[in-house]
Amino acid sequence: MIQFKEERLFGRYITFEHITPILYEYGFIPELLGESVNKVPIYMYKLGTGPKKLLLWSQMHGNESTTTKALIDFMNRCRLDVSFSGDLLDRCTLYIIPMLNPDGSKAYTRINANQVDLNRDALDLTQPESKILRAIYDQIKPDFCFNLHDQRTIFSVGETSYPATVSFLAPAAEESRSITPSRAKAMEVIVKMNEQLQELIPNQVGRYDDGFNINCVGDMFTSLNTPTILFEAGHYNLDYERDTTRVYIYEALVTAITYIAFNDVNGVGVDSYFEIPENGKNFVDILLYDDVTGMQSNVGILFKEILQNNSIVFMPTLEKIGNLQGFYGHKETSLSSVGVKEVSENVFGQDLLWEILTKIQQNQRYLKI
Structure with a gap:
């Protein structure tokens, strides 16, 4: 072809x-x-x-x-x-x-x-x-x-x-x-x-x-x-x-x-x-394993496709948090691998979620996405 x-x-x-x-x-x-x-x-x-x-x-x-x-x-x-x-x-x-x-x-x-x-x-x-x-x-x-x-x-x-x-x-x-x-x-x-x-x-x-x-x-x-x-x-x-x-x-x-x-x-x-x-319907784009909080609060990310300057940008958005048994990621990695080294709260607050999404956006080349 x-x-x-x-x-x-x-x-x-x-x-x-x-x-x-x-x-x-x-x-x-x-x-x-x-x-x-x-x-x-x-x-x-x-x-x-x-x-x-x-x-x-x-x-x-x-x-x-x-x-x-x-x-x-x-x-x-x-x-x-x-x-x-x-x-x-x-x-x-x-x-x-x-x-x-x-x-x-x-x-x-x-x-x-x-x-x-x-x-x-x-x-x-x-x-x-x-x-x-x-x-x-x-x-x-x-x-x-x-x-x-x-x-x-x-x-x-x-x-x-x-x-x-x-x-x-x-x-x-x-x-x-x-x-x-x-x-x-x-x-x-x-x-x-x-x-x-x-x-x-x-x-x-x-x-x-x-x-x-x-x-x-x-x-x-x-x-x-x-x-x-x-x-x-x-x-x-x-x-x-x-x-x-x-x-x-x-x-x-x-x-x-x-x-x-x-x-x-x-x-x-x-x-x-x-x-x-x-x-x-068992996939997310990125599945992040929780190796930081010890709470098994895994994170599922989906990309939103956005038109910018005549090309498509893949913007990470939060899809799921929790025990994601039965779900798979097109890319699977850990929270620490995208730069989340510590968590100050026992729950996933908005500040942490924003940090995760920002780190993913910054590391898309590393993630090969």
Whole structure:
């Protein structure tokens, strides 16, 4: 994949201004679908002429950019590696919306410029971006949909100490979460992606919660009998820029699209889908063991992502204090290792908590974060 990686896209902050000149340079012709709340164009790129139609969209949540990078890496391969893309694009037509929420991407927010979560607007369709996605869905009537997202660093594979570097979901079509034919087809493709990723990142693939919500786009499209797959790009060891995870999303895209192109997907492998562990929430970014107070008051820190000067800063924030049995840290160390040498009180007061967070901020290079 390295030879097809678009090196000009890196880090977490990816905007319309970053991707559009690159795709123009690639020679892909954009189709204007409409505009965002702030009048930024929303483009779709059509690759291929095959009978199987796939609709893919990324950055529905503006601060979830890993899958956008992976999508563009995939598009780069399609243009450069004809031995890969020739037969593939004779069998499939890919309709790719690399950035559905350009306003949220610019502001680095989950929501759009009207403060609406587009993935909770599938039923009411109150937002221009939601209407654009539904209109193109109705127009092309895709055989498969790929809904591409990032997930938080808190997610584990089941209750294990493995991070959920990639997670998938075949969304439910109704409240009972029964295995409809369309849902079974999505499960079959997910099983194939999981088989490939287990060779690359063993035990680091999870299954996202399948609670039904008709306001979510994946649930809506599945209810309309379209196999829909949720991709969630998660955490890889100290890869806070998600430039390693992007590789695994790319590999998943290659596997899924190739499998759909060259196979009749009938919904086999449902049992194997449910063997993928469901995500747990067992991680903090930093777990600090209490080697100072003797009280076993361990500290769990999560990073808040803040946009500063067109880049993302990871600001440590207090998440948990106490006996954190069953929790894991992406980085685990002791209070004394970040410079907390003594505690004047028997409880974690605000002064001590501020000291801990300040020390972590000062020692991020040491912590390799």
